[in-house]
Amino acid sequence: xxxxxxxxxxxxxxxxxxxxxxxxxxxxxxxxxxxxxxxxxxxxxxxxxxxxxxxxxxxxxxxxxxxxxxxxxxxxxxxxxxxxxxxxxxxxxxxxxxxxxxxxxxxxxxxxxxxxxxxxxxxxxxxxxxxxxxxxxxxxxxxxxxxxxxxxxxxxxxxxxxxxxxxxxxxxxxxxxxxxxxxxxxxxxxxxxxxxxxxxxxxxxxxxxxxxxxxxxxxxxxxxxxxxxxxxxxxxxxxxxxxxxxxxxxxxxxxxxxxxxxxxxxxxxxxxxxxxxxxxxxxxxxxxxxxxxxxxxxxxxxxxxxxxxxxxxxxxxxxxxxxxxxxxxxxxxxxxxxxxxxxxxxxxxxxxxxxxxxxxxxxxxxxxxxxxxxxxxxxxxxxxxxxxxxxxxx
Amino acid sequence: xxxxxxxxxxxxxxxxxxxxxxxxxxxxxxxxxxxxxxxxxxxxxxxxxxxxxxxxxxxxxxxxxxxxxxxxxxxxxxxxxxxxxxxxxxxxxxxxxxxxxxxxxxxxxxxxxxxxxxxxxxxxxxxxxxxxxxxxxxxxxxxxxxxxxxxxxxxxxxxxxxxxxxxxxxxxxxxxxxxxxxxxxxxxxxxxxxxxxxxxxxxxxxxxxxxxxxxxxxxxxxxxxxxxxxxxxxxxxxxxxxxxxxxxxxxxxxxxxxxxxxxxxxxxxxxxxxxxxxxxxxxxxxxxxxxxxxxxxxxxxxxxxxxxxxxxxxxxxxxxxxxxxxxxxxxxxxxxxxxxxxxxxxxxxxxxxxxxxxxxxxxxxxxxxxxxxxxxxxxxxxxxxxxxxxxxxxxxxxxxxxxxxx
Numbered sequence: 001x002x003x004x005x006x007x008x009x010x011x012x013x014x015x016x017x018x019x020x021x022x023x024x025x026x027x028x029x030x031x032x033x034x035x036x037x038x039x040x041x042x043x044x045x046x047x048x049x050x051x052x053x054x055x056x057x058x059x060x061x062x063x064x065x066x067x068x069x070x071x072x073x074x075x076x077x078x079x080x081x082x083x084x085x086x087x088x089x090x091x092x093x094x095x096x097x098x099x100x101x102x103x104x105x106x107x108x109x110x111x112x113x114x115x116x117x118x119x120x121x122x123x124x125x126x127x128x129x130x131x132x133x134x135x136x137x138x139x140x141x142x143x144x145x146x147x148x149x150x151x152x153x154x155x156x157x158x159x160x161x162x163x164x165x166x167x168x169x170x171x172x173x174x175x176x177x178x179x180x181x182x183x184x185x186x187x188x189x190x191x192x193x194x195x196x197x198x199x200x201x202x203x204x205x206x207x208x209x210x211x212x213x214x215x216x217x218x219x220x221x222x223x224x225x226x227x228x229x230x231x232x233x234x235x236x237x238x239x240x241x242x243x244x245x246x247x248x249x250x251x252x253x254x255x256x257x258x259x260x261x262x263x264x265x266x267x268x269x270x271x272x273x274x275x276x277x278x279x280x281x282x283x284x285x286x287x288x289x290x291x292x293x294x295x296x297x298x299x300x301x302x303x304x305x306x307x308x309x310x311x312x313x314x315x316x317x318x319x320x321x322x323x324x325x326x327x328x329x330x331x332x333x334x335x336x337x338x339x340x341x342x343x344x345x346x347x348x349x350x351x352x353x354x355x356x357x358x359x360x361x362x363x364x365x366x367x368x369x370x371x372x373x374x375x376x377x378x379x380x381x382x383x384x385x386x387x388x389x390x391x392x393x394x
Numbered sequence: 395x396x397x398x399x400x401x402x403x404x405x406x407x408x409x410x411x412x413x414x415x416x417x418x419x420x421x422x423x424x425x426x427x428x429x430x431x432x433x434x435x436x437x438x439x440x441x442x443x444x445x446x447x448x449x450x451x452x453x454x455x456x457x458x459x460x461x462x463x464x465x466x467x468x469x470x471x472x473x474x475x476x477x478x479x480x481x482x483x484x485x486x487x488x489x490x491x492x493x494x495x496x497x498x499x500x501x502x503x504x505x506x507x508x509x510x511x512x513x514x515x516x517x518x519x520x521x522x523x524x525x526x527x528x529x530x531x532x533x534x535x536x537x538x539x540x541x542x543x544x545x546x547x548x549x550x551x552x553x554x555x556x557x558x559x560x561x562x563x564x565x566x567x568x569x570x571x572x573x574x575x576x577x578x579x580x581x582x583x584x585x586x587x588x589x590x591x592x593x594x595x596x597x598x599x600x601x602x603x604x605x606x607x608x609x610x611x612x613x614x615x616x617x618x619x620x621x622x623x624x625x626x627x628x629x630x631x632x633x634x635x636x637x638x639x640x641x642x643x644x645x646x647x648x649x650x651x652x653x654x655x656x657x658x659x660x661x662x663x664x665x666x667x668x669x670x671x672x673x674x675x676x677x678x679x680x681x682x683x684x685x686x687x688x689x690x691x692x693x694x695x696x697x698x699x700x701x702x703x704x705x706x707x708x709x710x711x712x713x714x715x716x717x718x719x720x721x722x723x724x725x726x727x728x729x730x731x732x733x734x735x736x737x738x739x740x741x742x743x744x745x746x747x748x749x750x751x752x753x754x755x756x757x758x759x760x761x762x763x764x765x766x767x768x769x770x771x772x773x774x775x776x777x778x779x780x781x782x783x784x785x786x787x788x789x790x791x792x793x794x795x796x797x798x799x800x
Contacts, residue, residue: 029625036629043656050655121429122422123436137781138774139736141743142750146774149757149766336641340743347644360651364644372639 047361054358060366062357063088069352071344073260075183084353091349092370098266098335098345099374103328105271110278110327115308117283128279135276141337143273148265148341158251169245169253175264179257181241189240196232200225266338266345274331278324285320286312317389325382329375346370450767459765460772463756464526467772470592470747472577479576479583480595481533485540486569490562492541496548497558498794505549506542514542570602588666592747594776600670600748601735607674608734612681617711619682620689630682637679642737645676646744669741677734684730688723689715721795728788732781739777749773 017023051057067087070080075093078086116128135143153172156162161171169176180186207221245256259267289312297311298304339348347367354363424430460467469480499505506514521527521534552558577599579585591599618630637645649672654662663671692715700710720727742751753769756762762769 025623029623032623032626032629046656046658049659053659119432120422120425121432121436123433127436127440133782134778137732137778137785139739139750139777141739142770142774142777145750145754145766146770150770153766333641336643337740339643347641350644351647354651360648360655364648364652367644368636368640371641371644372636375639 060362062359087349091344091346095335095345099332101267102270102331106274106278109271110275111282113275113279114282118286132276132279135272140273140334141340144269144337144341147269152261152265174258174260176245176253176256176258178242178244181243185240189236192235196228200228262341262343265341266343270331270334274327277327281320281323285316288319289315321386325379328378332374333371455768457768459762459768461526466593466752466756468593469595470752471590483573483576485537488537488541489544490565490569492544493548494562496545497552497562500549500552505545588664593752594749596748597738600738603670604673604677604734605731608677608681611678613685615678615682616685616689619686634679634682637676642676643740646672646740650744669746681730684723684726688719691722692718724792725788728784732784
């Protein structure tokens with residue numbers, strides 16, 4: 001009798017328990033964790049067994065062994081008997097140069113193409129739509145091969161190279177452009193340019209604020225802006241010891257900066273591909289600004305170029321910047337495709353490292369960490385920018 | 395006097411003012427000096443470019459590389475004596491496509507409108523005129539007829555049997571396995587090794603398999619990331635963010651190398667299977683984010699209403715939330731499928747002979763040295779066609795599912 005009633009109450013309890021949502025929430029999590037842990041244990045156990053069978057164990061000490069392979073181009077000093085980590089640094093520097101140039105050029109081209117789709121000129125509008133429709137629907141790798149083999153590969157040989165205004169030379173070994181006298185000077189030039197640009201933005205904002213609050217003034221700030229521009233121009237022209245490419249008898253070029261065929265092909269493909277997506281983002285952003293804003297600005301007597309510049313685009317930026325972040329991250333990750341045309345970026349070096357050391361897991365961890373850090377830095381920067389353009393309410 | 399309701403006023407297009415070509419050009423090309431300069435510059439640069447391209451295409455280019463390797467581009471090194479199996483698969487797909495067309499268009503007044511007839515005629519003309527397809531015209535033309543015939547049949551049948559739609563979905567699902575059997579052999583057919591799968595066939599196969607596998611996984615990950623159970627949410631978030639941080643080449647390459655390392659000693663899945671697994675695991679993380687955006691767009695009230703009706707969580711999700719979320723997410727999901735289709739080109743760099751890989755092997759043939767532009771342009775047209783068709787299809791589905799009456 002007694003046991004019977006306790007059994008009944010146990011069944012009752014079980015019934016209430018099974019109906020209790022909180023129980024299921026906990027149980028579901030425990031089951032999920034159990035499955036994940038079991039899978040992880042299965043995979044890691046297999047990994048250990050497989051590695052043990054090949055006589056290897058997990059560890060990163062191989063990074064300090066001499067690499068023993070040469071790398072086609074590098075921004076930092078590198079010799080084949082340097083350790084693997086240094087080879088990977090060379091790859092990283094090449095990737096970073098591709099990413100930096102890619103982001104700048106993509107922003108310019110993508111924004112231009114996006115704005116062009118609002119042009120009153122029918123040809124320009126059609127051209128922008130055609131560009132987006134064609135480029136987005138063809139795989140990047142195919143475009144990369146096309147640029148590398150079918151465009152830069154068919155440039156004339158050094159003996160009959162193409163010269164553009166005597167400043168830029170093109171042949172099938174690469175593109176030659178004017179450049180600063182040394183790497184340090186080039187970095188200095190880029191740093192000073194960024195600094196000057198930031199200062200100019202601040203001065204401009206200060207001037208606008210002053211003019212809004214007092215109605216007049218801002219003359220000093222304008223003079224400051226002009227002075228900044230003159231100083232910057234003087235610095236760039238005089239201090240960087242520019243060297244210009246000049247043709248050599250019998251073909252070839254000395255001086256200037258040689259961008260290898262691999263680099264320009266990778267850069268062209270990445271910029272043209274990513275810009276098509278950026279153009280769509282910019283277009284969607286501009287479309288998101290309500291028509292009333294256009295009409296109000298027009299009725300105040302602004303010309304349509306000024307409407308775009310002063311009224312519509314600043315508002316569109318709020319919609320544009322968040323998806324731009326992911327496009328820049330895509331660009332960063334897509335630089336890894338340059339390895340297919342033998343540009344020694346980080347993935348390509350990592351691949352060679354794996355082939356020589358036979359350590360897929362460790363190399364993959366290094367690669368993953370590198371790309372994650374790069375993407376994180378881009379996200380941080382874009383979030384700062386995003387905060388700057390958002391509505392400031394209350 | 396015809397009564398004008400506000401509704402018809404709102405939807406009536408503005409009166410069209412007929413413009414002569416001169417007035418049109420003046421309005422759209424030469425409205426002010428800046429516009430005129432733009433027009434002149436664009437016409438000069440692109441006119442020159444177009445002229446040189448046409449010149450190259452008709453004089454310098456040597457297009458015979460395409461017809462001579464057409465079978466390679468389509469099916470790779472698939473043994474020629476089994477081509478009948480590929481044709482059978484193609485016929486099956488054509489039949490199903492026609493049937494689906496008929497069922498979907500059952501309420502359209504004329505299935506074969508003038509534009510559709512012109513389109514069909516264009517396809518037939520293309521088959522007869524395009525040199526690489528001309529030898530197979532006797533098979534391809536009946537297939538076009540099959541599509542049209544099945545469309546008519548599907549329309550008639552679905553008007554009598556209302557529940558045809560589900561059967562169509564089921565038969566598409568089954569046709570995948572029939573296709574696998576026809577390509578790979580076994581069960582009475584001579585097996586064909588995956589090393590001989592190639593070209594467009596392999597591209598489509600990996601893309602379809604990848605899409606089919608990544609969809610459920612992405613759905614689960616999205617639901618996991620939106621879950622209010624912390625553990626499930628953290629695990630899904632970690633997976634999504636880690637995978638999205640890695641480039642696909644690295645993922646594919648390491649998939650080829652590491653999947654065998656993570657499996658029991660001796661277990662070594664096929665190369666194509668490894669590629670598909672890597673592709674699906676990768677795309678699922680991206681798809682999850684698209685679905686998550688759709689889930690976020692469904693108002694909270696929907697869930698609360700379902701709960702108050704007494705539906706439990708699985709039923710709320712499957713009957714109320716997911717149908718709405720997926721409808722919202724269709725453009726993004728199709729965009730993800732398009733990029734998965736494009737991503738199959740990366741299989742070329744891990745050594746599979748899909749379309750791009752076949753192109754590279756053709757270019758490595760000394761007889762076709764230096765025909766880069768011809769081959770890559772041809773491949774570009776194929777990829778463009780499929781991606782454009784997918785985005786067009788997505789727009790149609792969107793229109794069909796648009797229940798907002800806007």
